[in-house]
Amino acid sequence: MLTLQSVTYAHPNKDVLFSDLTITINKQDKIALVGNNGAGKSTLLNIMAGNLHPLSGTVTASSTPYYVPQIFGQYNHLSIAEALKVDKKLSALHAIMEGDVSPGLYDDLNDDWGIEERCQAALMHWDLAGIDLQQPLQQLSGGQKTKVFLAGIDIHQPEIVLMDEPSNHLDASSRAILYDYIQFAKQTLVVVSHDRVLLQLLNTVCELSKNGITTYGGNYTFYQSQKAIAAEALENDVRSAEKAFRKAKETEREAMERQAKLDARGKKKQEKAGLPTISMNTFRNSAEKSTARMKGVHADKIDNIRQDLQDLRKELPALDTMKMGFDQSQLHKGKxxxxxxxxxxxxxxxxxxxxxxxxxxxxxxxxxxxxxxxxxxxxxxxxxxxxxxxxxxxxxxxxxxxxxxxxxxxxxxxxxxxxxxxxxxxxxxxxxxxxxxxxxxxxxxxxxxxxxxxxxxxxxxxxxxxxxxxxxxxxxxxxxxxxxxxxxxxxxxxxxxxxxxxxxxxxxxxxxxxxxxxxxxxxxxxxx
Known part of the structure; x- marks a missing residue:
C-alpha cells in the first residue's frame, strides 16, 4: 500500500506546484498518473519514491518502492551494476568465490547467492543478453538505459513499482515486453505515461491538475469517456453563459431606453406644469441618480456573468485555437x-x-x-x-x-x-x-x-x-x-x-x- 496525506510541494523559489494531495494506492492496484506538462507528475512520482520531500504532508509505503526514471543523466557516471544497486552483492559474491571469508562480505551478500544468475536472466529477458554489468551506463542508448532499469524489477522483485514514461525510448519489440509485464504484473504499479496502448493496460487513471488529483475507476478508455462527458457539459455551460451574457446586455439596453423615455416624459410634464427652476433641478438630479443606480445594478450583473464566462473559457481545450496557417503543397497528388x-x-x-x-x-x-x-x-x-x-x-x-x-x-x-x-x-x-x-x-x-x-x-x-x-x-x-x-x-x-x-x-x-x-x-x- 502507498498513501499520500495532504501532500504539498513547492519549488526552491517557493512557487507551489501542487497542494493538499491525498490518495491511497492499494496492493496490486495499477495506476496511470496522467496530466498536462507542468502539472507535476514526475515530481509526484519522485515524492512517492522518496527521492524528493514534500513541503508538508506525509508519504507512507508498505515497502520501499522501485523507481524507473525517465531521465538518466544523473546515473551516467555509474556502472550498470551500480545503477541497479547490485554492485556490492556482486563484488562480495566474487570475493567469496575466490576464497575470501571476511564476515563483511557475507553481510553484503545477505545470502543472495543467485544474484549474478538473476541479473543475467533479467537482462536477457529485456533483450540485453551479453551486456557487461561493469560497463558505464553512459555508453548505452536511451532505450538500453530504460531496459536496464526495467530489468531491475526482475532482479529486486519489489512490491511497489513506479515508472516514469517507461516506453519513451523503446522500440516495438521492447514495448511488447513492457506491455506484457504490465498486463500480468502482480506488483502495485504507478505509471506516468502518454503511451495510450500502455495506458489501456492499467485499471485506474489518476489525473493531476491545478485542481488536485482526481481518480477515475477504469482504464484510459473509461477516463476518455468521462472527460468527454465533462467537456460536453463545459461547452454547454459556456454556451449558456454566452446566452446569459447576451441577454443581460439586451436587458440593460432595454431598461436604459425605457428609463430614458420615462425621464423625458416626466420632464415634459414638469415643463408643462410650469414648475420653478429649483424643482426642475431636483427632478433632474433624482432622475440621474435613478438612472445611475439602474446602470450600476446591470453593470454588476454583466461583470459577474462576464467573469464566469471568462473562467469557463479558460477551461476549454486549446485545440480549436491552433490552426496551421501555412500554404499547402502545390505538388499534384501521386507525383x-x-x-x-x-x-x-x-x-x-x-x-x-x-x-x-x-x-x-x-x-x-x-x-x-x-x-x-x-x-x-x-x-x-x-x-x-x-x-x-x-x-x-x-x-x-x-x-x-x-x-x-x-x-x-x-x-x-x-x-x-x-x-x-x-x-x-x-x-x-x-x-x-x-x-x-x-x-x-x-x-x-x-x-x-x-x-x-x-x-x-x-x-x-x-x-x-x-x-x-x-x-x-x-x-x-x-x-x-x-x-x-x-x-x-x-x-x-x-x-x-x-x-x-x-x-x-x-x-x-x-x-x-x-x-x-x-x-x-x-x-x-x-x-x-
Whole structure:
C-alpha cells in the first residue's frame, strides 16, 4: 500500500506546484498518473519514491518502492551494476568465490547467492543478453538505459513499482515486453505515461491538475469517456453563459431606453406644469441618480456573468485555437518524389541495412518508417532529405521542399526567447502585434514571450515549432517527424495530431506510437 496525506510541494523559489494531495494506492492496484506538462507528475512520482520531500504532508509505503526514471543523466557516471544497486552483492559474491571469508562480505551478500544468475536472466529477458554489468551506463542508448532499469524489477522483485514514461525510448519489440509485464504484473504499479496502448493496460487513471488529483475507476478508455462527458457539459455551460451574457446586455439596453423615455416624459410634464427652476433641478438630479443606480445594478450583473464566462473559457481545450496557417503543397497528388532501387549506405562497420531498400514515395502519401533501435532509420531520413547519398543502388529524387522535425526540436534555438524564435521565421510580412497574436493562439501568453527557449518543455517546443511554421507561411511539400510524441503529454499529442491532420502534403513519420500513427492516417510503411 502507498498513501499520500495532504501532500504539498513547492519549488526552491517557493512557487507551489501542487497542494493538499491525498490518495491511497492499494496492493496490486495499477495506476496511470496522467496530466498536462507542468502539472507535476514526475515530481509526484519522485515524492512517492522518496527521492524528493514534500513541503508538508506525509508519504507512507508498505515497502520501499522501485523507481524507473525517465531521465538518466544523473546515473551516467555509474556502472550498470551500480545503477541497479547490485554492485556490492556482486563484488562480495566474487570475493567469496575466490576464497575470501571476511564476515563483511557475507553481510553484503545477505545470502543472495543467485544474484549474478538473476541479473543475467533479467537482462536477457529485456533483450540485453551479453551486456557487461561493469560497463558505464553512459555508453548505452536511451532505450538500453530504460531496459536496464526495467530489468531491475526482475532482479529486486519489489512490491511497489513506479515508472516514469517507461516506453519513451523503446522500440516495438521492447514495448511488447513492457506491455506484457504490465498486463500480468502482480506488483502495485504507478505509471506516468502518454503511451495510450500502455495506458489501456492499467485499471485506474489518476489525473493531476491545478485542481488536485482526481481518480477515475477504469482504464484510459473509461477516463476518455468521462472527460468527454465533462467537456460536453463545459461547452454547454459556456454556451449558456454566452446566452446569459447576451441577454443581460439586451436587458440593460432595454431598461436604459425605457428609463430614458420615462425621464423625458416626466420632464415634459414638469415643463408643462410650469414648475420653478429649483424643482426642475431636483427632478433632474433624482432622475440621474435613478438612472445611475439602474446602470450600476446591470453593470454588476454583466461583470459577474462576464467573469464566469471568462473562467469557463479558460477551461476549454486549446485545440480549436491552433490552426496551421501555412500554404499547402502545390505538388499534384501521386507525383513521384523518390524512386529507390536496391539502395544501401555503408559506414566503417559495413552496410546499414541487411537488405537493400527498394521503394517509391509519392506526393500526398502518409508513410511510417519502422524498425528497431539501430536499424538505420536516421540514415534513411538523411537520404530522403538529400543530406546523404546512397553508396550503392539507384535513387531518383524530385525537387520539393521539406522540413524535418526531430524529437529534440532542433529547429528551436535555445539561446533565443520565445518571441525572438518566432521572429526568426517571420519573412517580414507580419508586424510585432501579429506575431504575438499567433503566439497567444498557440498558448504562449505575454509572460512567455521573453522566456528563453531553453526553459521550454517538450510540449511547449512542439507548439512553438508549429507556431513558427504558421508564421513562416511557406508551402511545404513534405514533413518528416522523428519520434514526435516521445516528450509530449496527451494534450500536446492531440494538438500535434490535429495540426498534422490539417496538412495535405507528404508525411513521413518515424514512431513506435501505434495510436499516433493510426490517428494521423498512416497508410503504408517502410520496414527496416
Amino acid at each position: 513521384i518524389l523518390f524512386h529507390a532501387t536496391n539502395i544501401n549506405f555503408t559506414y566503417n562497420a559495413g552496410k546499414v541495412w541487411k537488405q537493400d531498400l527498394s521503394f517509391i514515395l509519392k506526393s500526398g502519401q502518409r508513410v511510417a518508417i519502422k524498425g528497431n533501435n539501430g536499424s538505420g532509420k536516421t540514415t534513411l531520413i538523411k537520404v530522403l532529405l538529400g543530406q546523404l547519398a546512397p553508396t550503392s543502388g539507384q535513387l531518383t529524387r524530385a525537387a520539393f521542399s521539406a522540413i524535418y522535425i526531430d524529437q529534440d526540436y532542433a529547429l528551436i534555438n535555445n539561446s533565443l526567447t520565445v518571441y525572438q524564435q518566432a521572429q526568426q521565421f517571420n519573412p517580414g510580412a507580419l508586424q510585432e502585434h501579429e506575431i504575438k497574436t499567433k503566439l497567444t493562439r498557440f498558448l504562449f501568453l505575454q509572460p512567455d514571450w521573453d522566456k528563453p527557449c531553453s526553459a521550454l518543455s517538450g510540449g511547449e517546443k512542439m507548439r512553438l515549432v508549429l507556431c513558427c511554421l504558421t508564421i513562416n507561411n511557406k508551402a511545404l511539400d513534405m514533413i518528416i517527424l522523428d519520434e514526435p510524441t516521445n516528450n509530449l503529454d496527451i494534450q500536446n499529442i492531440e494538438i500535434l495530431t490535429a495540426a498534422i491532420n490539417e496538412y495535405e502534403g507528404t508525411l513521413i513519420v518515424v514512431s513506435h506510437d501505434q495510436q499516433f500513427l493510426a490517428d494521423v492516417g498512416i497508410e503504408e510503411e517502410i520496414l527496416l
